[in-house]
Amino acid sequence: xxxSYAMYSGQHNHGMDAxxxxxxxxxxxxxKTLLGSGKGQITFDRVAIDDAxxxxxxxxxxTLRLWQAxxxxxxxxxxxxxxETLERPLVxxxxxxxxxxxxxxxxxxxxMSNAFAQKMAGLEAEIQEIAGEPFNVGSPKQLGEILFDRMxxxxxxxxxxxxxxxGADVLEDIATLEDVxxxxxxxxxxxxxxxxxxxxxxxxTDALQQAIxxxxxxxHTSYSIAGANTGRLASTxxxxxxxxxxxEEGRRIREAFVAGPGLRLVSLDYSQIExxxxxxxxxxxxxxxxxxxxxxxxxxxxxxxxxxxLSEMTPEVRRRAKAINFGVIYGISGFGLARNLRIPxxxxxxxxxxxxxxxxxxxxxxxxTVAFAREKGFVQTLFGRKIHTPEINAKGPTxxxxxxxAINAPIQGAAADIIRRAMIRMPEATRxxxxxxxxQVHDELLFEVAEGETDRLITAAKDxxxxxxxxxxxxxxxxxxxxxxxxxxxxxH
DNA sequence: TAGTTCACG
DNA sequence: ACGTACGTGAACTAC
Numbered sequence: 001x002x003x004s005y006a007m008y009s010g011q012h013n014h015g016m017d018a019x020x021x022x023x024x025x026x027x028x029x030x031x032k033t034l035l036g037s038g039k040g041q042i043t044f045d046r047v048a049i050d051d052a053x054x055x056x057x058x059x060x061x062x063t064l065r066l067w068q069a070x071x072x073x074x075x076x077x078x079x080x081x082x083x084e085t086l087e088r089p090l091v092x093x094x095x096x097x098x099x100x101x102x103x104x105x106x107x108x109x110x111x112m113s114n115a116f117a118q119k120m121a122g123l124e125a126e127i128q129e130i131a132g133e134p135f136n137v138g139s140p141k142q143l144g145e146i147l148f149d150r151m152x153x154x155x156x157x158x159x160x161x162x163x164x165x166x167g168a169d170v171l172e173d174i175a176t177l178e179d180v181x182x183x184x185x186x187x188x189x190x191x192x193x194x195x196x197x198x199x200x201x202x203x204x205t206d207a208l209q210q211a212i213x214x215x216x217x218x219x220h221t222s223y224s225i226a227g228a229n230t231g232r233l234a235s236t237x238x239x240x241x242x243x244x245x246x247x248e249e250g251r252r253i254r255e256a257f258v259a260g261p262g263l264r265l266v267s268l269d270y271s272q273i274e275x276x277x278x279x280x281x282x283x284x285x286x287x288x289x290x291x292x293x294x295x296x297x298x299x300x301x302x303x304x305x306x307x308x309x310l311s312e313m314t315p316e317v318r319r320r321a322k323a324i325n326f327g328v329i330y331g332i333s334g335f336g337l338a339r340n341l342r343i344p345x346x347x348x349x350x351x352x353x354x355x356x357x358x359x360x361x362x363x364x365x366x367x368x369t370v371a372f373a374r375e376k377g378f379v380q381t382l383f384g385r386k387i388h389t390p391e392i393n394a395k396g397p398t399x400x401x402x403x404x405x406a407i408n409a410p411i412q413g414a415a416a417d418i419i420r421r422a423m424i425r426m427p428e429a430t431r432x433x434x435x436x437x438x439x440q441v442h443d444e445l446l447f448e449v450a451e452g453e454t455d456r457l458i459t460a461a462k463d464x465x466x467x468x469x470x471x472x473x474x475x476x477x478x479x480x481x482x483x484x485x486x487x488x489x490x491x492x493h
Numbered sequence: 494t495a496g497t498t499c500a501c502g
Numbered sequence: 503a504c505g506t507a508c509g510t511g512a513a514c515t516a517c
Contacts, residue, residue: 140496159496159497160495161496161497163497166497166498167497167498167499168499195499199498199500200500203500204500232502239501241500241502242500242501243501244501245500246500250500269502412502415502441502442501442502443502444502
């Protein structure tokens with residue numbers, strides 16, 4: 001059995017300790033007393049066996065006693081079915097995935113780290129040259145002072161700490177000022193390049209090398225089954241749910257995630273699952289029809305909103321509609337859409353108004369969801385998962401956050417429920433296949449399978465994913481799953 | 494340890 | 503008038 005980093009460092013049961021104190025009136029043995037802390041800290045495999053036994057036995061005992069304490073509550077708040085169908089059976093599935101791990105080629109990562117280091121050194125020299133003085137490029141505070149105080153860029157906004165904001169959106173704006181402030185524009189553009197490489201190196205190519213288990217040659221993440229409020233999983237130590245994919249340079253990191261000898265990686269991901277869920281729960285005829293007919297959903301939205309025939313759709317109009325579709329899922333606001341599309345707020349609000357005019361059922365659904373949350377203090381997914389909304393009746397800016405979260409939760413949560421159902425059925429659905437499920441990335445499952453069995457795996461896993469809502473929920477929209485395969489994750493995607 | 498930034502869906 | 507896209511985790515700086 002593999003020992004996770006969380007176990008080594010004793011970070012896995014702080015939540016349980018608090019529950020034990022609160023509900024059982026019992027302070028469990030603190031892991032710190034066994035491992036020590038600071039320089040002399042040891043790992044769990046070095047703990048004296050008697051101490052380890054006492055600790056582990058108490059851990060199991062507290063778990064049982066907490067279960068006994070909580071079981072009546074499950075029934076009282078009507079989440080027994082959710083617990084028994086979406087939570088408990090997922091635990092062994094996640095355990096298998098964590099133990100399986102995924103093979104990562106450390107040499108590939110090492111070569112990339114070296115290349116990144118060279119590139120960063122060059123960019124750093126360029127940055128110091130433009131700035132006219134040496135400074136820590138990784139310090140947003142120092143960068144802000146140089147751009148806004150020394151180089152005279154206007155419109156700097158300071159955050160809570162009094163430092164100028166220098167996030168990517170700010171730097172991108174400055175980078176367009178070639179005519180007004182060419183030096184600052186070049187500096188901002190170069191820092192953006194440096195930041196991207198720096199991120200890839202520190203968070204991925206460097207950190208992942210450290211995460212390779214020397215015994216397995218594989219990286220073993222930990223999944224939190226209760227990590228996210230909406231029912232999504234969370235992945236930690238390392239997080240394998242945020243491996244780069246959006247940029248070409250970032251995507252190459254996925255080339256280091258490889259299949260074992262004689263094996264292939266297969267990736268299956270739900271296509272537009274959240275918009276499909278929205279089409280179902282809000283019961284929008286046009287959206288349901290578009291999914292039924294396999295029409296490009298963003299193009300359809302654009303066509304409906306802007307009156308452009310599908311045959312005359314342009315990429316720019318489609319891009320706007322896509323941002324609106326995403327915005328709707330997130331509990332759209334004029335401000336947020338304006339910022340995302342970089343258009344005036346009034347214009348963004350106009351888009352939203354037109355969207356709701358064209359799809360009145362969406363507005364009705366959103367209002368009903370918020371009203372439900374206000375009255376009950378929670379919202380629910382199609383599968384009965386409850387997401388609590390304690391701030392929904394708050395005043396001030398908090399109200400806006402709570403409102404948007406309440407709108408998003410049933411949609412994001414239902415998608416999470418569906419992929420959980422697929423994962424729970426997957427061992428049975430693939431029992432005759434030499435395949436292992438390795439990773440879940442919210443709407444994607446990644447498998448490792450014997451060469452020559454990829455087609456059979458894709459058929460079985462795809463069917464399982466596409467049928468995962470049934471029979472609990474009769475979705476009025478079909479679910480579509482796209483599949484890919486390759487020697488590494490970049491190829492498989 | 495808080496704040497900032499940025500990687501993903 | 504205010505301040506906002508939803509959900510996460512990790513690295514880094516600066517206090």
